[in-house]
Amino acid sequence: MKCIIVGAGTSGLIAARELARYGIDAKVYERKKVMKISTSSGILSLNGLRELHILYKEALLNKLFGARLFFENTVIEVKAKEAKAYSVDRTVLNNKLMEEAQGSGAKIFYGENISKERLREISGDKENIIIGADGAISNVASFFGFPPINRFILTYRMEYRVRKEDEEFVELFFDNKVTKGLFGWIAPHGDNTEIGVGIxxxxxKSSDALRLFLRRKEVKEAIRNARPLEGGANIIPISLRKKFVDEQKKVLLVGDAAGQVKSSTGGGIIFGGHAAVIASKVIKDYLNDNASLALYQSLWLKEFKKEVIIHNIIHTLYSSLSNSTLSGIASFAKLFGIEKLLSKHGDMDRPSKIIRGMLGLKA
Ligand SMILES: Cc1cc2nc3c(=O)[nH]c(=O)nc-3n(C[C@H](O)[C@H](O)[C@H](O)COP(=O)(O)OP(=O)(O)OC[C@H]3O[C@@H](n4cnc5c(N)ncnc54)[C@H](O)[C@@H]3O)c2cc1C
Structure with missing residues (x-):
């Protein structure tokens, strides 16, 4: 038996690393010719990086101590005593994962687009287990007839050659007239500043949203007439597929391909990484003990379903209310100590910890 992984993004590389460590024959096919992430930005929780055993030190760009959330008439500031999240260079991060996967015995082939014809061939060999780690618009998912992802966020990001003044903070701007469905952001990216929007x-369109966002005074102050270096549009899936494993066809989807993304922030690296770890373990148990591949979905949901639900509630709340109502709620929450609560219990991957903190339960 061997595992064919389609896509060498973070999820595919983590799956390759884990499978190879179990001694399973893992082959990754990536359509890009070289490892380069177009979404070079990445803000990841330190907990998440550690849980997934990702070697992040060389990729570390900025340590983040907090965030400022801008609403129409109020700002909420969350600040921790220690850095809880890092801004990382994702190309460096994925290169590290690639080295680890290869070092453990996985084979990675670049410049290999896995078309529907190739998938037909691959699935024709009953010795193959397929992992679809091919991102938001997954060929694997559509070829094997998985249920659709229903909601997407369009993004546009630009990187400017200017160091962010307050580089220990990210700023998020909630403005439903400009970025309904997500937010605009100003984030540090090493020596540069990233400006981005999601809608x-x-x-x-994300290009229209960016044009409007660039008019904000906070954005103008942050980029200070600096030159844009690079940037572009992208897409983020924000709804989970109803099914992301097909036991009979021996196909498992991980990461963006499965829609394993936090809908309230658009972050998918940690959720997808955990999916890759769980899927690999289930494959090992399937090969060694004939365990069911379907366990992958139930185990992932066992760990993340409540987080997905909370992210969805937060997302629905801030994207469906008017700017003034949202701002009113934020002011009210501020009055009742939300800043302190988030600073103490805030967890960008697992918001259930905030609720547990509010209820005085153990994390
Ligand atoms: C602007 C922006 C900012 C973001 N910021 C963050 C953040 O700060 N933190 C965070 O956690 N998440 C962030 N995300 C989300 C994050 O980028 C994704 O969740 C993550 O990249 C998903 O990883 P993946 O490996 O599942 O998919 P991808 O990274 O999309 O990787 C899929 C890979 O499959 C390859 N592929 C696709 N089709 C084929 C094919 N047919 N054959 C072979 N190869 C194929 C692609 O080339 C790609 O390399 C951001 C997304 C965007 C757009």
């Missing part, structure tokens, strides 16, 4: 695809 629900039903409500507009």
């Amino acid at each position: 629900d695809e039903r409500f507009g």
